Amino acid sequence: MAAPDIHPRRIVHVTEAPLGGVVTYLEELLALQIATMPATAIDLITPAVNRPALEHLQGPNFTLIDYPMRRGSKKDLAALGLRTIGHLRRTRPEILHIHSTFAGAAVRGLDPLIPRGCRTIYCPHGWAFSREGSGRGQKLVAQVERLLSRVTDRIVCISDYERRAALEIGIAPEKLVVIDNGVSPRPEAAARPPRADGKLLIAFAGRFDRQKGYDTFLEVMRRLGDRAHAQAIGSAIVSAEALPAPPPNVELLGWQPREKVFDLFARADLLLVPSRWEGFGLVAVEAMQAGLPVFASRVGGLQDVVADGRTGRLFTPDAVGEIVALIEGTTPEQLREYGRRGLERYRERYTADRMAREMAALYREVTSG
Template identity: 45%
Template sequence: MSDRTLRVAHVTEAPLGGVLTYLQELIPLQLEDARIASIEVLAPEVNVKALSSIESDRIKLRSFAHSRGSLLGLLRLALATIRVVRQSRPDILHIHSTVAGALVRCCLLVVPGRPKIIYCPHSWAFAREGSRLKNGAIAAIERLLVRVTDRIICVSNCEKTDAIAWGIPSPKCVVIENGIKSLTPPTTIDGYGSSAYRRRKKILFVGRFDRQKGFDVFAEIMKELQDSEGIAIGDFIVNRAETIEIPSNVTTLGWRSREEVEEIYSTADLLLMPSRWEGLPLTALEAMRAGVPIFASRAGGLKDVVVDGVTGRLFDLGSVKSIADLIRATDEETLREFGKSGRAHFLERYRADLMSKKIMDLYLEMLP
């Protein structure tokens, strides 16, 4: 393309969570790039406070009132997106998450002069739990919408493999793994998160207390590990009515700021991630950055992030006792080595600047 600068618009329907964190990591780096003239962000109102901390005269925030499952909220998103396209005429429309991806691309079928469209599902909906019929229907919609999609960003190799398996054309997909900014861990004793080892392992859970993240499995594992201490950061968002008995050796802290979570990582012996499906969770990258070992299920991008026996351990969901035994059998020296290796793996592969550069290269590739 020529030396002209780019106008970029990011659109998401996802409230809080991983997509918001992704945008908080990506957008400041994009604003440092002189080749980007302006960035617009269209997101639910609940995300505005976090995004408002990004200071630049080249960013414009637009919001809409929305809650998950609200048809009126989806209509507001559709109309707001059309306004962005018509008024601001972005060169790149970067869409995040399944709901926004489907809705916005459908709308643009009838909008003339559409921009180049880059879609990032942040975990395919058809690769989650559900009936074969339901997942097949979702995949069929995704295949149709590929026709108005210039590129699909898969956040892990596993996500691209799933896409191809369900009939998404491989040439449309590009793997750009998630990244977060590099920070010096709060404590750097031997490169391991804990400042001192303890007889009781401190086991951390970070995320929504829902079925996807396997909070129920975490609770059952902690019942087995009465000689360990559990810390759970997060809360119920989906299925608030679901009853999960939280063991007496688990302390729940609710949602905390990213800065607070970084401090808590420095006290943890390991992060436990018994997820049922994932894209490439930023929580895992935050743990590796802090030098904290990860014990995770073989779900989605976790298979890419965690190098089994090097940066942590991978396990199959099924036997809670076998997972607990795996944790119990891992000694302090091994955890220390996992933490060192995880920190090195993060610096080599999962930095935000690497992610941002690859996305910018993709933008440029899309334009004449």
């Protein structure tokens, strides 16, 4: 008989990220940890803005601790670091699991205050030095990440792209482990019937900002005109004042719960992901789980997720003409085949169960030494 799994007594997760992909990741991972580790106390320290998206997570072993957080506030980040250290010293967990760049810096920067015996796991969810910015700023961020990696037991890379990027800046390979993101299965979508008007329904889901290529999405739809209609789920995190006006063939649905996102994916003909940088691109996996083809930028982890010409298409970032040509040059039969293969790829590589098992194995590894 196989020996039973031995789980940590307590795990503390902490993030500063508001809404978006990090919160979706935490929804998936924590739901399975709560269910499969009933004897483990699981705490989540997160900005108050995330509570509505996470309060459905329930269990006698789970505690959600929220705090006020102003985007970009150095004072609030410093307070997060001190708040987390205080919680660690009171509860003495075996695992501290930090999510996203700023929380990673705020908490790991106080490493001498972290209790002995607490192992630190860090997941950047997309390296900050891989994003757009000044060369000097990116070099500084890379130096900070390299320095802080020395006080980190393991760094979880959400794609092989992230691992390769870490190696390029000199992070020790033994610190790195790749655990691809995963999502839970939903009921299979019914076959998408042809539309009476013959127009494609294109889905967009994500923040309305530069990183996600929201401006590119709008320009693509403007050029497609009457040949396609789009529905966009999301909002601007910082301010909507500077957003470009959408063309008439784009319907903005605002920020919606995940079930509404999956409802859109069940109706749409393709998902457009014109991001300028992505550590992974979880929305692409959510679409593949729904049997929806993904047309995405050839950047970051999206290159690992989307199999070009098999589960969708990859294109050059910002290349509006190229994107329009790919959409117009793809037949309905090809879209259906991309969707079928995408669902197969999801089942093989991107389930939440697989992600949770690999994370549990990592916890056992770092606490067994």
